[in-house]
Amino acid sequence: MCLINIKELNVTYRVGYKTIFVLKDINLDVKSGEYVCIIGNNGAGKSTLIKAILGLEPIFRGEIKINCSKNDISYLPQNNGISLDFPATVEELVLSGTQSTSNKFKIPFYNKKNKIQAGIAMDKAGIKSLAKRRFGELSGGQQQRALFARAIVKCPKILILDEPCTGLDHDTAENFYELLSCVNSSDKTTIIMISHDLSAVKKFASKVVILNGELKFCGSVAEWEKYNFCACGGNL
């Protein structure tokens, strides 16, 4: 089933009187259960694309159809979303991920089910023992796991990640990718991730998207390797 359908997407920024196209005529389909990795240079429009999908960035032209409710989408921002001196325990952060906006008249209090969900998510991310610790005290890897637990607490259908492993060492990043792959295969969560880690992309992705303002390439890992080979004139 096609979960996300992007047609002729154009996103622009205005600088003075000039309109600059960050994304131009992007067409992309994401099917249920896919593991999509978006790669590209800085300024290629990767973050803009996922922000447009999340509704954080206004669209200039084109459309993005998402075949599930907004509550089934979750987001793991880059690791600078939360200030380190923000006083919140890991448990409070993870619980906050259970908030839903589907019923506008429901009072946003946590119930017993939310607390169980938070426990399960922390268990999956391997941070249950850190539940009462302050977020800012944790190491980079632990913080990323806490944010990951917050992102998966609602068992979303789509999980969108923006460079989740920036600043993590190789082993921690590897652990994190394994965790992500596990959520993708066992919970059938569709994953859309921006990554600069090409070896991880090769290992885990089921679809690779290369952006450079426009859609340069979209296909499986095998096709991507072939594309790379051709792009380098067979000199790989």
Add this chain to the structure above:
Amino acid sequence: MNINEIIDILSYPFMIRAIIVGILVSFCAALLGVILVLKRYALIGHGLSDVGFAALSLATAIGVSPIYIATPIVIFASFIIMYISQSKKINGDIAIGIFSTGALSFGVIITAFSRGFNMDVYSYMFGSILAMNRTDLFVSLFLSVIVIFVFILFYNRLFIISSDENFARAIGINIRFYQFLISLLTAVTVAVGMRMMGTLLISSLIIFPAFIAKKLVRSFKYLVILSALFSIFCFVFGLIASLIFDLPTGAGIVLVNIIVLFLCSVINYLLCIRKVEP
């Protein structure tokens, strides 16, 4: 002044009114202060209180009860400040700076034209315990109940918005609504509290308690609880200090806040040293 005299003074009706209004306003300001300090909007209170000063001067000049004029003007100003702060072109602090200095000069000009710089204006700027009448008591009681009720109702939403705005927006929370809600509640709290605390000092009620509590806690829940407790504690002791030393009320409360801040910083420092030592 001995203890019996203080108890005597505290039992006067105007004192009881001031204590009730003061505790309610301190409590509301501490709750809102948590969000404003964490979101780095702490100076909004200061900007609004300067607008409040202009409104008070205007009310005095035309001879109307200040709370009826100041409240709508401060609320209106809070919306404009929040709206300008949202704009990517202007920083929030610039918006507040322009508003507060503009409003202050406007207030001073009105005063100069009407009756000169009289005692009333001095008490507006630095606070007076005598400023509270019965109407003020009921209005502030009503407004404080609304602020506390809204804060409890949207507690979880306010947490997610102050911790990670992008995440909150991504899961479909209407950030703008809550930003305007917070600025509305702040405006109401400032309008109610500024006559007792003084327009120049009311923002201390917003900034100090949350900042002090932040030094000692690890969770958001305890931050809210502790800053509310600190706020009430500092108000009561500040009030007593202002009676004993014959200080303007607002100044006395700020003084106690500064002492508590200093003590908490020392405690925090000592705790950090103990943690580092194995």
